[in-house]
Amino acid sequence: MATNSVEAEIGIIGGSGLYDFPGLGNVSEFRLSTPFGNPSDVVTVGDLNGRRVAFLARHGRHHQHSPSSLPVAANIYALKYLGVREVISVSAVGSLREHLRPGELVVPDQLVDFTRGRRSTFFDRGLVAHLPFAEPFCPRLREQVLASVGSVTDVTSHDSGTYLCIEGPQFSTRAEAGVNRALGMDVIGMTAAPEAKLAREAGLCLATIALVTDYDCWRENEEPVTAAMVAEVMRRNVAAVRKAILHFTRSPRGERTCGCQDALAHAIMSNAASMSDGDRDRLDLLAGPYLS
Numbered sequence: 001m002a003t004n005s006v007e008a009e010i011g012i013i014g015g016s017g018l019y020d021f022p023g024l025g026n027v028s029e030f031r032l033s034t035p036f037g038n039p040s041d042v043v044t045v046g047d048l049n050g051r052r053v054a055f056l057a058r059h060g061r062h063h064q065h066s067p068s069s070l071p072v073a074a075n076i077y078a079l080k081y082l083g084v085r086e087v088i089s090v091s092a093v094g095s096l097r098e099h100l101r102p103g104e105l106v107v108p109d110q111l112v113d114f115t116r117g118r119r120s121t122f123f124d125r126g127l128v129a130h131l132p133f134a135e136p137f138c139p140r141l142r143e144q145v146l147a148s149v150g151s152v153t154d155v156t157s158h159d160s161g162t163y164l165c166i167e168g169p170q171f172s173t174r175a176e177a178g179v180n181r182a183l184g185m186d187v188i189g190m191t192a193a194p195e196a197k198l199a200r201e202a203g204l205c206l207a208t209i210a211l212v213t214d215y216d217c218w219r220e221n222e223e224p225v226t227a228a229m230v231a232e233v234m235r236r237n238v239a240a241v242r243k244a245i246l247h248f249t250r251s252p253r254g255e256r257t258c259g260c261q262d263a264l265a266h267a268i269m270s271n272a273a274s275m276s277d278g279d280r281d282r283l284d285l286l287a288g289p290y291l292s
């Protein structure tokens with residue numbers, strides 16, 4: 001499945017509490033198989049304000065995949081295959097800062113990856129590539145997502161923050177929360193890495209809308225986070241995320257001046273001429289234009 005089928009332009013990866021996207025018209029469901037395994041679930045493609053949008057529940061529609069076993073490479077590959085160019089990734093996060101309150105939205109601008117042993121590249125064999133990742137979220141898409149998040153009047157949003165991605169699935173100890181705060185982290189979650197890395201490798205623009213569900217466990221006089229707490233705050237606030245995405249799809253989609261689509265152009269170290277036909281086929285959708 002190396003040929004791009006151009007079914008959709010905008011991808012939405014829904015996190016905890018966002019398992020579907022009601023209101024899509026002219027819906028098709030895609031159960032895809034990729035060279036990197038099967039995505040978390042079917043990808044639902046439909047019309048939203050005249051845009052073709054591909055929705056994927058990150059953990060599956062029944063929340064059956066844990067953060068550590070998410071098929072992230074397959075998810076990103078599937079969106080790329082369907083023609084997606086811009087991805088809005090929605091995540092539930094804990095807050096490590098007093099001013100980032102539960103129920104509020106953060107559009108992070110930085111990412112720290114504390115995960116261990118997850119597949120974080122498409123290019124682990126057959127082809128070696130080292131991409132710049134100083135700006136882990138697409139700056140251009142972030143601005144547009146910020147405008148959309150800002151248009152939702154009944155929720156407070158924050159225009160920057162460092163997202164710390166931990167392995168999980170347990171939440172942090174108090175000692176870890178203290179260390180993470182001292183290190184300058186703002187919000188904590190379990191999924192932004194390697195998702196943002198793989199999206200960049202695939203030439204997709206990606207921005208994250210992080211919904212704060214709790215204060216992790218660092219705050220005095222506050223109950224430490226529980227899964228039930230996360231689910232309840234998500235249930236109450238997911239409507240604001242949907243509103244922001246609706247606004248985003250109504251906004252004009254401009255030129256991709258950010259360079260994400262060609263991030264791979266100057267990153268390949270290998271001599272493509274020595275690649276096997278199998279590796280070439282496996283990576284054609286992602287790296288084909290740069291292998292001639």
Ligand SMILES: [Zn+2]
Nearest residue numbers: 138205258260
């Ligand atoms: Zn971009």
